[in-house]
Amino acid sequence: xxxxxxxxxxxxxxxxxxxxxxxxxxxxxxxxxxxxxxxxxxxxxxxxxxxxxxxxxxxxxxxxxxxxxxxxxxxxxxxxxxxxxxxxxxxxxxxxxxxxxxxxxxxxxxxxxxxxxxxxxxxxxxxxxxxxxxxxxxxxxxxxxxxxxxxxxxxxxxxxxxxxxxxxxxxxxxxxxxxxxxxxxxxxxxx
Amino acid sequence: xxxxxxxxxxxxxxxxxxxxxxxxxxxxxxxxxxxxxxxxxxxxxxxxxxxxxxxxxxxxxxxxxxxxxxxxxxxxxxxxxxxxxxxxxxxxxxxxxxxxxxxxxxxxxxxxxxxxxxxxxxxxxxxxxxxxxxxxxxxxxxxxxxxxxxxxxxxxxxxxxxxxxxxxxxxxxxxxxxxxxxxxxxxxxxxxxxxxxxxxxxxxxxxxxxxxxxxxxxxxxxxxxxxxxxxxxxxxxxxxxxxxxxxxxxxxxxxxxxxxxxxxxxxxxxxxxxxxxxxxxxxxxxxxxxxxxxxxxxxxxxxxxxxxxxxxxxxxxxxxxxxxxxxxxxxxxxxxxxxxxxxxxxxxxxxxxxxxxxxxxxxxxxxxxxxxxxxxxxxxxxxxxxxxxxxxxxxxxxxxxxxxxxxxxxxxxxxxxxxxxxxxxxxxxxxxxxxxxxxxxxxxxxxxxxxxxxxxxxxxxxxxxxxxxxxxxxxxxxxxxxxxxxxxxxxxxxxxxxxxxxxxxxxxxxxxxxxxxxxxxxxxxxxxxxx
Numbered sequence: 001x002x003x004x005x006x007x008x009x010x011x012x013x014x015x016x017x018x019x020x021x022x023x024x025x026x027x028x029x030x031x032x033x034x035x036x037x038x039x040x041x042x043x044x045x046x047x048x049x050x051x052x053x054x055x056x057x058x059x060x061x062x063x064x065x066x067x068x069x070x071x072x073x074x075x076x077x078x079x080x081x082x083x084x085x086x087x088x089x090x091x092x093x094x095x096x097x098x099x100x101x102x103x104x105x106x107x108x109x110x111x112x113x114x115x116x117x118x119x120x121x122x123x124x125x126x127x128x129x130x131x132x133x134x135x136x137x138x139x140x141x142x143x144x145x146x147x148x149x150x151x152x153x154x155x156x157x158x159x160x161x162x163x164x165x166x167x168x169x170x171x172x173x174x175x176x177x178x179x180x181x182x183x184x185x186x187x188x189x190x191x
Numbered sequence: 192x193x194x195x196x197x198x199x200x201x202x203x204x205x206x207x208x209x210x211x212x213x214x215x216x217x218x219x220x221x222x223x224x225x226x227x228x229x230x231x232x233x234x235x236x237x238x239x240x241x242x243x244x245x246x247x248x249x250x251x252x253x254x255x256x257x258x259x260x261x262x263x264x265x266x267x268x269x270x271x272x273x274x275x276x277x278x279x280x281x282x283x284x285x286x287x288x289x290x291x292x293x294x295x296x297x298x299x300x301x302x303x304x305x306x307x308x309x310x311x312x313x314x315x316x317x318x319x320x321x322x323x324x325x326x327x328x329x330x331x332x333x334x335x336x337x338x339x340x341x342x343x344x345x346x347x348x349x350x351x352x353x354x355x356x357x358x359x360x361x362x363x364x365x366x367x368x369x370x371x372x373x374x375x376x377x378x379x380x381x382x383x384x385x386x387x388x389x390x391x392x393x394x395x396x397x398x399x400x401x402x403x404x405x406x407x408x409x410x411x412x413x414x415x416x417x418x419x420x421x422x423x424x425x426x427x428x429x430x431x432x433x434x435x436x437x438x439x440x441x442x443x444x445x446x447x448x449x450x451x452x453x454x455x456x457x458x459x460x461x462x463x464x465x466x467x468x469x470x471x472x473x474x475x476x477x478x479x480x481x482x483x484x485x486x487x488x489x490x491x492x493x494x495x496x497x498x499x500x501x502x503x504x505x506x507x508x509x510x511x512x513x514x515x516x517x518x519x520x521x522x523x524x525x526x527x528x529x530x531x532x533x534x535x536x537x538x539x540x541x542x543x544x545x546x547x548x549x550x551x552x553x554x555x556x557x558x559x560x561x562x563x564x565x566x567x568x569x570x571x572x573x574x575x576x577x578x579x580x581x582x583x584x585x586x587x588x589x590x591x592x593x594x595x596x597x598x599x600x601x602x603x604x605x606x607x608x609x610x611x612x613x614x615x616x617x618x619x620x621x622x623x624x625x626x627x628x629x630x631x632x633x634x635x636x637x638x639x640x641x642x643x644x645x646x647x648x649x650x651x652x653x654x655x656x657x658x659x660x661x662x663x664x665x666x667x668x669x670x671x672x673x674x675x676x677x678x679x680x681x682x683x684x685x686x687x688x689x690x691x692x693x694x695x696x697x698x699x700x701x702x703x704x705x706x707x708x709x710x711x712x713x714x715x716x717x718x719x720x721x722x
Contacts, residue, residue, distance in 0.1 A: 040353055044402045076264055076296040079240055079349075156264055166297070173317065173403045174295025178350060 034137035038186030042134060043177055046127040050169040053120040057162040064117055064161045070104040072163075073097030074154045075170035077178060087184060088141060093154060094179045095135070095143035097171055100155055102128045104164060117161070124168060131176060138183040218243075220410060221321050222284060223277055228407075232310040233300055236321035236407065237292065239348065244300055245275070245286030246310060252285075257309075259287040262299045292316050320406030322346045325357065325378070325395045330417030336387050339417045342379035343395050346409070356400045358408070364390040364416065375400060388421035 057064055073096070082090070105128075108121045136142070158164055180186070218238065222245060225234045235244040244259070259270040270287035277284065294317045301311045323346040331340045345355055359380050362369030369392075374380050385391060392414040399406045447454060466473050469483065476483040 044354075047402055074264060074296070076293040078291050078293055080291060170295045170297075170315070177403050181350060181353075 034133070036139070036183075036185045037134045037137045038180075038183065040177065040181060043131065043172070043180055046131060047169070047172050047177070049123055049127060050165070050172050053124060054162070054165045054169045056116060056120055057165040060114070060116065061160075061162065064114070066108075066111075066161055068107075069157045069159050070107070070164050071100060071155050072104050072158050072167040073100045073171055074156055075167055075174050077174040082178065087182070090175075090179050090182070091135075091141045092144070094175050095132075095141070096146075096154065097175060098128055098132065099143050099145075101168055101171060105168065108161070108164075120165070124165070131172070134180065135176075138180065138185045140179065140183060217323055219275070219277060219279075222275065222286070223279055224410065225321075225407070226277070226280070226282065226284065231312060233302060233312045235300070235312070235314060235316075236319050237316055238321055238323075240292065242289045242292040242298070242316045242319070243286055244289075244312075245284045246302060247282060247284050252304075254285055256304050257285055258303045258306075260301045260303075261289060262301075263293050263296050289316075317403070318405040320351075320399045320404050322348060322351075322355075322397050322399070322406065322409045324409045324412045325397050328393065328395050328412045328415045330391070330393045330415045332418055332420050333381060334420075336420050336422055337383065337385045339382040339385060339391060339393070339419060340379070341382060341393055341395070341417075343412070345378055346397060351399060351404055354400045354403050355397050358396050358398070360394040360396075360411070361385075361391050364392055385419050387419050389419050391417050391419065393417060 075097075085093075102125065105121055105124050108117070109125065113121070156167075158167060221236060221238065222234075225236060225245075226247065233244050233246050235242055237243070254272040254274045257272045259272050261268055261270060270289055272285050272287050275284050275286055276282075295315065297313060297315055299311065299313050302309045325343040325345060326347075328341070328343040331342075332338070333340045339361075341359055341361075343357075345352055353376055355376065357374045357378070357380075359372045359374065359382075360369045361372075361382055363386070372380060372382070382391075382393075393416075394411040394414050396409045396411050398408045464473075471486075472478065472480065472483045476486070
């Protein structure tokens with residue numbers, strides 16, 4: 001009797017262990033490693049959509065005008081300076097810029113806008129989220145909000161929606177793309 | 192040691208000069224190209240990493256007079272203006288090369304002179320890439336026919352290797368017509384569909400793909416020659432072709448030999464001979480028609496046939512009507528002289544038929560009548576004879592049953608001939624046989640009819656009238672020209688009516704008494720060889 005009981009206990013424990021292992025392996029979580037997306041064509045797809053949004057916003061000047069100002073990241077890339085930076089600095093610049101951009105474009109979602117504008121706004125928000133996933137897949141550090149309060153230095157103000165989307169497009173083509181191109185994970189695979 | 196150092200320095204200096212000159216060459220060529228193509232006042236391009244903006248001005252001005260400023264992200268910066276003389280186009284440009292060009296941000300460029308703004312422009316630097324042409328272009332013939340392997344290296348530029356688009360142009364040596372292939376990212380291409388054993392020139396140029404970077408097409412590389420492989424005849428294919436050809440030849444030979452006779456008959460048909468219709472003519476009588484005729488139809492021939500020469504019937508004119516009575520008597524009376532005249536007539540006739548026709552005695556008699564008529568103009572009731580000197584043949588219809596029966600068998604080819612020689616005694620013109628040739632020719636045209644000739648109740652000669660009928664017999668005698676007859680003129684004279692033409696192919700079955708009756712119409716006569 002006792003021996004049978006021992007056996008059942010062992011079996012149960014074994015099953016439980018196996019179950020835990022399986023769950024651990026399939027656990028859906030933020031830190032689950034993604035397959036690195038080093039192909040720049042993925043980002044190029046988002047960049048093309050950003051081009052379309054910029055062109056659309058440039059066309060609708062009157063209908064898409066808005067009173068408030070937007071805080072947007074700086075998009076400038078000085079190659080000499082950029083090459084001198086390390087990966088963490090680049091990552092921080094990119095991630096904070098994406099954060100700021102996301103907030104600026106996200107503020108348009110709440111307001112009542114035309115269907116065209118709304119579709120571009122939604123697409124841009126979705127694309128920024130996807131880009132974050134891509135950066136995560138190549139092990140780029142996540143965004144860390146600055147400890148000190150106040151505005152980030154790496155920001156500027158724009159006063160129109162067309163300028164906002166222009167900044168969005170420039171940011172993706174410049175900093176984000178060059179960060180992805182220089183990701184160590186991708187370079188290791190190539191070399 | 193010192194010497195070695197100086198040598199090294201010299202080498203380095205020379206290399207630097209070379210590099211600068213090459214770079215300068217590229218720079219100058221780019222400036223020259225944009226000067227031609229770009230329409231803006233300030234023309235800008237990015238070479239390698241730096242943005243250069245230039246403009247054209249009069250020669251007299253100096254670079255110091257100009258102020259070049261650019262601003263981005265709320266910062267304003269200056270740039271030093273320089274001048275450049277283009278040797279090729281003999282022009283002078285002022286330019287400024289931005290140090291540390293900011294990319295992916297909007298630049299506002301301004302040019303002013305004496306504090307007065309001349310030009311301004313707003314642009315993103317990454318959209319004006321002007322790359323150098325690709326390097327190390329090589330063209331090699333691949334192992335296959337009509338193909339060339341083209342490969343090159345991208346221009347020296349960081350960050351853009353994966354976002355370049357190339358254009359490959361190729362043309363036959365000496366030809367101006369070239370084809371263009373566009374290829375993305377990859378730096379090699381296989382040209383297909385080329386002619387074998389031909390020399391081709393190949394050029395390549397590059398441009399940013401337009402996603403992250405945009406720009407102008409670079410200059411074409413220097414052309415590189417490549418030769419395609421000569422075409423090879425696969426020996427197996429040759430053997431197969433020969434084998435199949437041999438088999439086809441054998442088959443065709445077999446077919447030809449087996450159907451030799453049939454093919455010969457089709458290609459080289461026998462010339463028809465009349466032997467069939469004239470039994471014994473060529474075999475027994477050795478072509479002597481008289482003898483043959485005399486043997487066959489001796490009863491029909493009342494006179495000597497020898498007077499008849501071979502002549503063609505010729506155009507016939509019916510001039511006047513001839514009464515039967517005068518016919519019969521005169522015929523009998525003039526039989527003899529007619530015979531003589533016939534000979535003369537036949538000699539005089541200008542028929543063209545090669546052989547076969549023999550005039551019946553009636554024809555000559557008629558001719559004689561005509562002649563007499565001509566000499567002594569008589570009333571129309573008189574006999575009408577064809578005025579024409581041409582001989583003609585009338586085919587007498589046997590007024591008796593024979594003729595009728597014979598006439599019945601219109602389609603019998605022998606009929607006409609028999610009919611021709613049937614009536615011996617009657618000088619009258621009886622049936623006119625329509626042209627036998629046309630009988631043959633007009634396939635299925637029904638029965639020959641000399642309708643016109645049979646409409647004479649009085650059996651008088653048809654009057655000579657304005658309408659006349661004549662027949663022209665063609666050379667072979669097979670075809671008859673009935674053109675005047677086709678007009679269907681009906682000439683009436685008194686009681687006589689003559690259908691000069693109405694030549695329907697029906698032989699009327701009219702029974703005419705052999706003697707005393709005359710029929711006539713000199714209208715239709717047909718003559719022709721009958722086979």
